[in-house]
Amino acid sequence: MFMILRKTSICGNSKPFQQVSNYAKIFKLLISKEERAAKLQKERFELVRTCITSALKNRRSLSVSEFRTIESEMRSKSYHRIRDHIFDVFFTLRPPNDSMENARNFIEAFDIKDDLNITSKLIRLYAKKASESQLTEKEEQELIGRCDALIAKEFHALPEMNSIIVNGLCATKDWRKVIELPALCKNSVNIIARKALKENEIDMAWDVLHKLFSFPKHHQHLNSKTIQSVAKYFNRNPKSIPTNANKLFSLCEKLKMLFTEPAIKELRDVLEKHGHQAKIINMGFSGICSTCKSQLEKSKPLSTTQFNMLRTEFMDKVVKGADIYQKTTPEEWKSFEEVIRENGPFDIVMDGLNVSYLAKKTVDQAKANNQSSSLSKLHFNLDGRPNVHTLTNAVKQLHDEGKRVLVVGRKHMNRWPNINNIRKIATLFLVDNISKDDIFLLYAAMHSGQNSYILSNDFMRDHKFAIGRYNELFKLWQQEQWYGFTLGQNKPIELVKPMQYKMYIHKVGDYWHLPFKTNEHLEAKMWNSYELPEDWACIRIKENVECE
Known part of the structure; x- marks a missing residue:
């Protein structure tokens, strides 16, 4: 949807821009709606938990008829996902309440046989009990039977179900058969290795853990x-x-x-x-x-080939990805691209707010931790408000050293005194106050090439998944190109070279x-x-x- 609309936006017609903006606003409303729904579900779970625990008191379990009565009462109040909430309560029970006996009576009350969600929760409940005490022979056989039934239906091919099945079988005497189970995921490999270690079979643990190398890098x-x-x-x-x-x-x-x-x-x-x-x-x-x-x-420096691969991935997955207009608007982004084309490439891309605010923040954090930050050892005595003089002095020093500087800030900085002094010696781009500036900083640095540096203490975590298979290259690039700085009272800014050893x-x-x-x-x-x-x-x- 967003990709098609962006292709039409370059023709100069404002209607596509407005259309994309509307979609972005709708998307934000949907996120807000999801958050409200999650909060409502949490509240309903607490109501169900209170109802169950009040009825249980000091008894081991509720009866089949009691579960039916509770569910009926809850449904009469238009509550949804009641059975899921009831089962989730079993994970919170402590003696004398018996989680397993409650689960069995609950399943019998509603004749639940083929509900995959409830079955997976039951397996997890068995595994939880096995980690805290010993399963009875009957419980162990039932657990093995349920796991085998899921394997027979090839549910183990689903990564989430794979780890649930493996976790269940590793709570039984049949745990070794999961080693050859196809489609093991990283969580399953770790679960099997822990079971082997518990059984003092460390060579088996090493063999299993080497299966990690068959997974994508970010799962290893x-x-x-x-x-x-x-x-x-x-x-x-x-x-x-x-x-x-x-x-x-x-x-x-x-x-x-x-x-x-x-x-x-x-x-x-x-x-x-x-x-x-x-x-x-x-x-x-x-x-x-x-x-x-x-x-x-x-650390081994990023090669030109690796940087170009990372930049291409960043442009494809982050800049051209469908989520970019959650962070900005089409009009603002087009304006920014024009600024980069006309004034770039840049030697330094500076996070304006980060530099002006960070001095006080870092000192406070250092005092709280009784140590200095390893990235920016700031000792500039500020009152907690942004300091335009700190920012201006930093930009001036870099300009005097012959650096081409881009400062990315926010529109409210237009009200700062002497902000135009920065415009005279650097390129200043102010994003909307509700936009996220991280995408602008990253794009400017990537677009400017391998010799461009970012001056910021914001590590842009929002993009760690979007970059995907090149996360490792992104870390190397960040390690090489993310500069810190030191400041002293009435002293010039001093850039701190990024750590250059293996991390x-x-x-x-x-x-x-x-x-x-x-x-x-x-x-x-x-x-x-x-x-x-x-x-x-x-x-x-x-x-x-x-x-x-």
Whole structure:
């Protein structure tokens, strides 16, 4: 829809612009409607949960007739998805309430046999119980039967169902048969590896984990639970650490892993407990480890071919993608493209608001964390408001150094005093106050070529999925082209060269260096984060350690 309309917009007729703008507005309204619907569903779930738990009190389970009565009462109030909400409540129950007995009575009450959604939830409920206690023989057989029935109908070919089936079977004695199950997804591989580690079959775990290399790049990683399972295995089998720790780290290096804090800390505690060296450090711009004094390996620069591939992907998937008019309007974007053509290419593309606001913000964050930011060590004493003088001085210095500068800001900056001073020495483009400026910064830098740099602390996370298969190239480009800066009172701006060493696990001499994130709790976000890590673990595995 958007692609067809854009083709007609270049002819100069304003009607297509208005049509696309209308579609963008409708799309935003749909998103708002989805958010309201999600909030309503959450409220209804809480009502159902309150109803179920009030009826249960200290009993193990509600009867078949009670479930029928509750559903009837809820439907009379025009509630939707009642059965889904009722089943979801079972995941929240604690003793003396019995989740499995409630689930069985619920299924019997409505004679649910072929509902794929309820079946998948039942399997997850069995797996949850198995992780907390032991399934009875009857429960285990029922779980195996339901998983086998789904496999027979080839539901395992669906990625989401694949991991549910694998998780279910890995809670039973038949777990080994999932290893040869076709169409395994990355979550399934991690689940199987954790089961193998729990059963002390570490060679099987390595074999399974190597299946990750058959997946697309952005699906190739061990999740935190798997790393923690390896740590637990090491704790049970300390004599295996010298051989298997290096296998783990070598695998992670090939996968270019970035770790989570809980996984790193558990691994560190186990390794230190059994006589190996493992320290957590804060890595500075120098890339020199404060523990082993080693210099981290330099990252390989992006080649011209790789940059051109990334730029093409960016233009096709982000700029020409159907979501661009969620961030701007056709009129504004056309105007911006004209500015770039007439005034580019640029040496520096500056995030105007980021520079003017960030000084105060970064100092506050540094004080809160009792440390300096690794990207922009700002020490400019501001009162929390944007400072046009900071921005103007930064632009002037870059201009005096012979740099062609593009400053991207917002229209409200027109009210700033002396804003025209910036226009005299740089190209200034102000986007609408409701537009998102990240797409403008990225486009200008990409369009200007491989020697163009971005001055901003905004890491443009919104585009991490849109770039798709070239996420890794985007990280390299960001690492090379994203400049930080330092400011001092009455001192000139000083650009801080981006970190140039490898930002994933690698070995220098006898020491492994593992980067990890401390402020990301959602792993799905962490794997696609473009922030450069400051926190690392320095680990040396000793070959001859006396074990208890």
